[in-house]
Amino acid sequence: MAGIYLHIPYCRSKCHYCDFYSTSNMSSIEKLVVSEKNELVLRKQYIGNEIVETIYFGGGTPSVLAAIQVKDILEVIYANFNVVPDCEITLEANPEDLAEPYLSELRLAGINRLSIGIQSFNNEMLSYLGRGHDNSTLVNKIKAVRNAGIENVSIDLIYGIPGLSLENYLTSLNEAMQLGIQHISAYSLIIEKNTFFYKLYKTNRLKEAPDDVVVAQFNATIDTLAQYGFSHYEVSSFALEGFMSRHNSSYWEGKKYLGVGPSAHSFDSISRQWNVSSIKNYILNMENGKDYFEIEILSEADRYNEYLLVGLRTAKGISANYIAEQFNEKINNYFARELQKLNSKDFISVKDDRVTLTRKGIFVSDMIIRSLFFN
Numbered sequence: 001m002a003g004i005y006l007h008i009p010y011c012r013s014k015c016h017y018c019d020f021y022s023t024s025n026m027s028s029i030e031k032l033v034v035s036e037k038n039e040l041v042l043r044k045q046y047i048g049n050e051i052v053e054t055i056y057f058g059g060g061t062p063s064v065l066a067a068i069q070v071k072d073i074l075e076v077i078y079a080n081f082n083v084v085p086d087c088e089i090t091l092e093a094n095p096e097d098l099a100e101p102y103l104s105e106l107r108l109a110g111i112n113r114l115s116i117g118i119q120s121f122n123n124e125m126l127s128y129l130g131r132g133h134d135n136s137t138l139v140n141k142i143k144a145v146r147n148a149g150i151e152n153v154s155i156d157l158i159y160g161i162p163g164l165s166l167e168n169y170l171t172s173l174n175e176a177m178q179l180g181i182q183h184i185s186a187y188s189l190i191i192e193k194n195t196f197f198y199k200l201y202k203t204n205r206l207k208e209a210p211d212d213v214v215v216a217q218f219n220a221t222i223d224t225l226a227q228y229g230f231s232h233y234e235v236s237s238f239a240l241e242g243f244m245s246r247h248n249s250s251y252w253e254g255k256k257y258l259g260v261g262p263s264a265h266s267f268d269s270i271s272r273q274w275n276v277s278s279i280k281n282y283i284l285n286m287e288n289g290k291d292y293f294e295i296e297i298l299s300e301a302d303r304y305n306e307y308l309l310v311g312l313r314t315a316k317g318i319s320a321n322y323i324a325e326q327f328n329e330k331i332n333n334y335f336a337r338e339l340q341k342l343n344s345k346d347f348i349s350v351k352d353d354r355v356t357l358t359r360k361g362i363f364v365s366d367m368i369i370r371s372l373f374f375n
């Protein structure tokens, strides 16, 4: 089983917290779609005979694509790959783009899951984050999505925003529940370099939310969503039964995926590949038959690090037996030593063969995973 990811690096405007590469100049969209369709055909051998079970349009903002462009790309995929009949086909969307007839056209094109960048239901926070929508727009857009027959809906929420109270955050979570959302990706706000927020931060016009507030909001996410029957299946991901993201789960299970478009990554357990990030160079290189990606063959240490990176973020965790079987003695000794330290600090739970993060550990997952990396 394998997945296909299509990168659409355009955004109508830049959110104050976002450091992803994207452009608001849409003049190259048509050419990009042609290049991505060509790349799909050129790289069909990468997937080989494996069955494609998930397709994901990510960005940027893929909902800047016209429905006919989404349909054209999906037709190329169906013509060149073995796609499973109940393939999960997700499109990341900005709420502003979700209107009729676009929604119905997307559904007819094959989109059966939307991942919507909501971030908050609180008007003050939405304006602070630089989002172009308000609460009433969001509620109406989610109703329109349902009316169009797209039942599988994920939203992103951000906690730890300066000035966001626990009470206001809980109101956002509860509002999402009242709207029947089945999947939530909840992220703590990080002040990244090259963002508007970073400029404010460096000039003392923005103070990060205190750690205890951020931890309280993270704990409230876990507890509130558990009350509504959500499982916390990955550090930032919560889902009702049957609604876990199959695409993201395939990354965490180390399955093969083909990434198409500027800066898209591909992985086949032996190597990692990444495309050039500039839209202009990607299109030019595709048009002129030039190289458009770099490739790295994974060493044994890389494969071990990759296994930790993707596995430890999930509720299933990693298998100590797998590490013992797959990796050399040096790596195993290092793993056992570091694991013991983390276990004694209550960051990690070890039950039989499975190693998982404790709730305390989930909050500092990046630090834990880095400390287990073998260099």
Ligand code: SF4
Residues within 6 Å of the ligand: 010, 011, 013, 014, 015, 018, 019, 020, 022, 059, 060, 061, 094, 117
């Ligand atoms: S958060 Fe999403 S919509 Fe906002 S700039 Fe980043 S990629 Fe674009």
